[in-house]
Amino acid sequence: MKFKRIYVEITNQCNLTCDFCAASKRNKRSMSTEEFEMICEQIRFLTDYIYLHVQGEPLLHSQVDEILEIAHSKQLKVQLVTNGTLLNEKKETLHNAPAIRQISISLQSMQTISYLENENNRNRLFENLVQLSTAGKFIQLRLWNFSDQVFTNGINSCLSYFGINKEDLQVEKKRYFTRFNNIYFSLDTQFQWPSDPSDKSMIGSCYGTRSMLGILSDGTLVPCCLDHEGTISLGNVFETPIKDIIQTQRFINIQTGFKNNRIIEPFCQHCQYRQRFDK
Numbered sequence: 615m616k617f618k619r620i621y622v623e624i625t626n627q628c629n630l631t632c633d634f635c636a637a638s639k640r641n642k643r644s645m646s647t648e649e650f651e652m653i654c655e656q657i658r659f660l661t662d663y664i665y666l667h668v669q670g671e672p673l674l675h676s677q678v679d680e681i682l683e684i685a686h687s688k689q690l691k692v693q694l695v696t697n698g699t700l701l702n703e704k705k706e707t708l709h710n711a712p713a714i715r716q717i718s719i720s721l722q723s724m725q726t727i728s729y730l731e732n733e734n735n736r737n738r739l740f741e742n743l744v745q746l747s748t749a750g751k752f753i754q755l756r757l758w759n760f761s762d763q764v765f766t767n768g769i770n771s772c773l774s775y776f777g778i779n780k781e782d783l784q785v786e787k788k789r790y791f792t793r794f795n796n797i798y799f800s801l802d803t804q805f806q807w808p809s810d811p812s813d814k815s816m817i818g819s820c821y822g823t824r825s826m827l828g829i830l831s832d833g834t835l836v837p838c839c840l841d842h843e844g845t846i847s848l849g850n851v852f853e854t855p856i857k858d859i860i861q862t863q864r865f866i867n868i869q870t871g872f873k874n875n876r877i878i879e880p881f882c883q884h885c886q887y888r889q890r891f892d893k
Contacts, residue, residue, distance in 0.1 A: 615860060617661045618825040621839045622653055623668040625675045626831045630697050632726045636807035636842055638669055643831040647680045649852060653829060654688040656856045665693045668828050669842045673700040679707045686713035697723035698739060705742050709749050716752040722759040730768025740775050747796040759804040760785045808840055808885035816877050820888045823869040835859050837868055845881045
């Protein structure tokens, strides 16, 4: 069994409090490098790509440089999603890490603290992104709260710098290439984290357990990147090998259900994001 991506939450700590991010009741925790290496050794046969988050800001991890070295040693390609506020501090680490394939910057996170409204912040960010792109890293600028209200002076300056005409933007297109090689904009509407008990469906499909998995910072294996509280705890990878967990009856039931357009778990039945994959 091969998965397109596996999310490995190296820390669930963050330096921002964004209104679009679901609140968590979990204890704050960061994986040790030993725990991360144990996970990588298990999943390197199951995927080629890992994302270093479910929640949390991965660049906050005190040993992120070692984390990236371990991923490279296990031949895993890293897709890094960050709020971007620590990019300048970690630029050398990112520039020199061969494991990193793509760096995704959450522009909506930056809007939380009006980061892009400061000209010095913008110029520094633009310079760092261009340098990283010339080092062969793909740069994704995420505007995943796309609406007329998002176009602040900072966002407009960002679009202008990268050669994007705001009037041409259509969320249906989703991806816009810029005047720089390896840098592109990603557009989408804001999604809702699974929570609304009134919105329920037992018919539908999802990529969870089929092409993606998530591993929380305490080792809990979950079906997808939206199960940020470990509601569907399939097992703990620090205690049970992943290869055994994905052979359990609960895992197989979830996977088979999605293949047959049936939703087994109550958590998934209340997930609005999953509706994007309905047949």
